Amino acid sequence: MTIEFSKKLRATETAIPGVVVYDLPVHGDNRGWFKENWQREKMLALGLPDFTPVQNNISFNEKAGTTRGIHAEPWDKYVAVATGRIFGAWVDLREGPSFGAVFSTELDASQAIFIPRGVGNAFQTLEDNTAYTYLVNDHWSADAQGQYTFLNLADETANIAWPIPLGNAELSDKDKSHPRLPDVTPMPGKKTLVLGADGQLGKALRKAYAGDASVEFAGRADFDLTVDASYTGRNWKNYTSIINAAAYTAVDTAETQEGRAAAWALNVTAVTRLARVATDYRVTLVHVSSDYVFDGTQALHSETEPFTPLGVYGQTKAAGDAVVGVVPRHYLVRTSWVIGEGNNFVRTMANLAGRGVRPSVVNDQIGRLSFTEDIAAGIRHLVDSGATYGTYNLSNDGAPQSWADIAADVYEISGADRDAVTGVDTGTYFAGKEAAPRPLNSALDLGKIKASGFAPADAGLRLREYLGR
Template sequence: MSTDLTIHETSIPGVLLLDLPVHGDNRGWFKENWQREKMTALGLPDFGPVQNNISYNEAVGTTRGIHAEPWDKFVSVATGRIFGAWVDLRAGDSFGTVFTAELGPGQAIFVPKGVGNSYQTLEAKTAYTYLVNAHWTPDAEYTFLNLADETVAIDWPIPLAVAELSDKDRAHPRLADLTPMVFEPAGSDPDSPRTLILGANGQLGRELVTQLPNATAWSRSEFDIADLAAYGSVDWSQFDTVINAAAYTKVDEAETPQGRRDAWRINVHGVVELARVAIAHDLTLVHVSSDYVFDGETPEHTTDELFSPLGVYGQTKAAGDAVVMTVPKHHIVRTSWVVGDGPNFIATMQSLAERGVDPAVVDDQVGRLTYTSDLAAGIRGLLADSAPYGVHHVTSGGEPRSWFEIARDVFAEAGADPARVSPVSTQEYGRGKEMAPRPASSVLA
């Protein structure tokens, strides 16, 4: 029996054979059948098992398979011994590749989704056990290969003619008749029904729906992230990725008693529930955040800068970011000064120019505009390129400018005299108004 935990590559990409230390004495034996920290340190994928199944086999020669399933498996033997055979049924150069091995209590094997799994018992009363990282569902798509397929030509220790097989297993198709299984890495195709857009009726949400027309999109009326009771009614296994474009964004109202409660309920408590779901179902969570998590004292904010929010809105966005950072697969996308389909600064200035109103606009807040088309494209790119998880800053380009400078440009483009726009300090502009504090610099590196 092995004394060291070791992992070996096999002829099938991603299929890993493990030697498990088994410690025995006159009473029997003990082993760590699954040990996440040790095994992942040696290269086993951190595949997140959610279910443990055991198949008990009374007789020698019991034969099962060849079944390829849409989830990963970690296979081992509790008692007895098996001859295992695995066939790659995934699309690609290794399609049809075979690996065989005998497994007893001292061995285990990791089988990625799409690799056909089969075994034959070599001892009576064999208990075959396996972990899987998805719950069984009748809607799952399986692929089956005949145990006697002449192409893969598995050399079964006990001839199939005398082995114990089910009628279903005897009737499975040959390799030539199979359609290879195709699996995209999670999130690699963001324009897929397995991507869920939350907050689909907001400025960014509408643009995401335009750029990702095949994604599943829910407005607040369809799914309110702050409605904790709603989470239990969703089959989260149908998604790989959740893009959270839902948020409370009324910066000034957040300073009022009711606004404070609403901001925390949506921007924090709702995000906590999303994070729990993402962790439990191994989802990639894309969370849209804000320059307001900073106080604006730094001329340009980096992705690793510590939080320093000034007002309630910024505090709730910072708290939401901190929650999302606990999700293993997360993208926090911070942005600034968003302009899209809906009420925004550009639309307001255009309206004032057309109506002959001469506004005073603050000239001591500096940042970059972010068009929702750029922001949505940035999010799509992060997912399509399988970017490293973490914090990202996404804005439109150009040199940082003040709101005053941008307003003058809007007036000029509207055919109005830009001199009609006058500069004013934030302090002067806010005199007599109930305004939340704003960062002086919203420039994101």
């Protein structure tokens, strides 16, 4: 078979999701030929995942008819023929609807193919002295072999049309003994780990991902972010995303000596360790931020506004945000005035309304409520849709209100007199109290999250639903 010179670099999708064949430009003359077997910038422009290869392997095969596979490995691989010609066959052995899908084709030195983790790879040489190269994104180890999934080359369901019948081909004894498709245990997909799963947002994330076996939930008892063993005792190669819903949120206590240390430990030091894990293992890190990273002097806070935190809590959140910002694959979800399952402002006001209390509530801090069901839904949207990595503001929608306005709404919805709520300014409310400084304006610009395809619900609607009205 003669190699076709000077083809254009081209990608062709196959019947197996994620498996893509590439035609490579090969330049030749009377001396031989030259090709760019792997060129990251050009490949990414064609849509190849940035799978960050770390090891290059070569399989040399002396005789035509040498047949190897079908092996599904726990890493992605980019494979190509260095010299010679092969018949390649690939079978999807991943959990999911495409399990058992088959694709086969002939490849020469002018072609390559990308094979995602869990897709079985096999080839048969059609010429003597054929070399087959693997560019992979994990280091081979003896331990990793225990994570392989195998399929018999002669499987009747796959029904691969080997050019050289297997009875006349060169096979290893191991490949002859691999199971048929009905006996194959599919390779499980990578998982998402939700940290802080027992908090207000964590509980909402449990509901958002209910029934999804690919999501693990870890409360503090399962994953203490301040303990070394939490980071070293887990095989991070099996995860695709970490959603960090854990944080130190005691705003006033953070101003004390003990609280300051605890806030920095959880909001900065622990986040730094998660960022290192995410970077080292190519994991997407989802981290939840706060309006407290701003001083509240802007009428509407955008994702690009510089940090201007007023107190210790805001300073630790800003520092954590800066760390997360350097993780290659990250979603920084900035929210405000969180309301979920557990003690919160709305529940407190509803209880006071039920008891006939006439409270004084701050009327010069402006913002929007963020209900945890919408934060969780927004996070899932970003991850599932593959939205562009970066920072996204996420609160509920509607006109910004003061805490006093919201308290009056709670009273009215609860059947009490909204005029029972008296508004006072922040200085008066906190006079004589040990309290952290608060931003006076916490309203977030929601344009970016909406442009990604997610529309946060109106805060007033969610408030009525929350109160059962």
